Amino acid sequence: MIRHKRLSVVTLPNHVVWFARNIKHLAQGPDPMTQVTTQTPAQPNYVIDEMISAKSIAARIEDLAKIIQTEFQDTNKLIVVGLLRGSFVFIADLVRELDLPVEVDFLEASSYGDGMESSREVRILKDLRGQIEGRDVLVVEDIVDTGHTLHQVIDMLNTRKPSKLKSIALLDKPTRREVDMKADWTGFVIPDEFVVGYGIDYAQRNRNLPYIGKVRFT
Numbered sequence: 001m002i003r004h005k006r007l008s009v010v011t012l013p014n015h016v017v018w019f020a021r022n023i024k025h026l027a028q029g030p031d032p033m034t035q036v037t038t039q040t041p042a043q044p045n046y047v048i049d050e051m052i053s054a055k056s057i058a059a060r061i062e063d064l065a066k067i068i069q070t071e072f073q074d075t076n077k078l079i080v081v082g083l084l085r086g087s088f089v090f091i092a093d094l095v096r097e098l099d100l101p102v103e104v105d106f107l108e109a110s111s112y113g114d115g116m117e118s119s120r121e122v123r124i125l126k127d128l129r130g131q132i133e134g135r136d137v138l139v140v141e142d143i144v145d146t147g148h149t150l151h152q153v154i155d156m157l158n159t160r161k162p163s164k165l166k167s168i169a170l171l172d173k174p175t176r177r178e179v180d181m182k183a184d185w186t187g188f189v190i191p192d193e194f195v196v197g198y199g200i201d202y203a204q205r206n207r208n209l210p211y212i213g214k215v216r217f218t
Helices: 014-028 054-071 088-095 148-158
Strands: 035-038 046-052 078-084 102-110 123-126 136-144 164-172 185-189 212-217
Touching: 054 088, 054 164, 054 185, 078 088, 078 148, 088 102, 088 136, 102 148, 136 148, 148 164
Parallel strands: 078 102, 078 136, 136 164, 164 185
Antiparallel strands: 035 046, 046 212, 102 123
């Protein structure tokens, strides 16, 4: 018997189309290096040591996609909510691994500004465009640190009465946790290091690195 793979329908809002068309260019950046030395205006010199390779990230995303596929196998449409800005590379790679009908939306919440330490005060800078009541929703976060951002976002979205609400984070720093919050699925558990790359920035730089790197000040 020949089994035909089910075709997935992915509905993207207009502001996501630009990401989809340009994500390869954005993510390429310079040739992958074990170490990058850089300096930003009004910022100290620092070195970026590779912590998690691009190959390891890609392999882990494939595994996570299989888990999500099973969890939401009966969905009519999965609403994938990316928390801007750090998740934009992660969400682009993740949805392309899902054989599900998917709609992508974005929510921007911040507790960092341009610095290294969380302010603990979470601000919603951009809300969802669509409605999630009665829908299956997956929140995609780049990193769970103190837990304040994801905790408040999940609480807020729960008030909108989704049918199912799950969360996934590429990175988790459990030693930094200040609230009882953990993503349903995690890519990598990391130590308490300041990291950049693969969408994550320091002072709005280094998002385009294809790997996760540890920042070391010199």
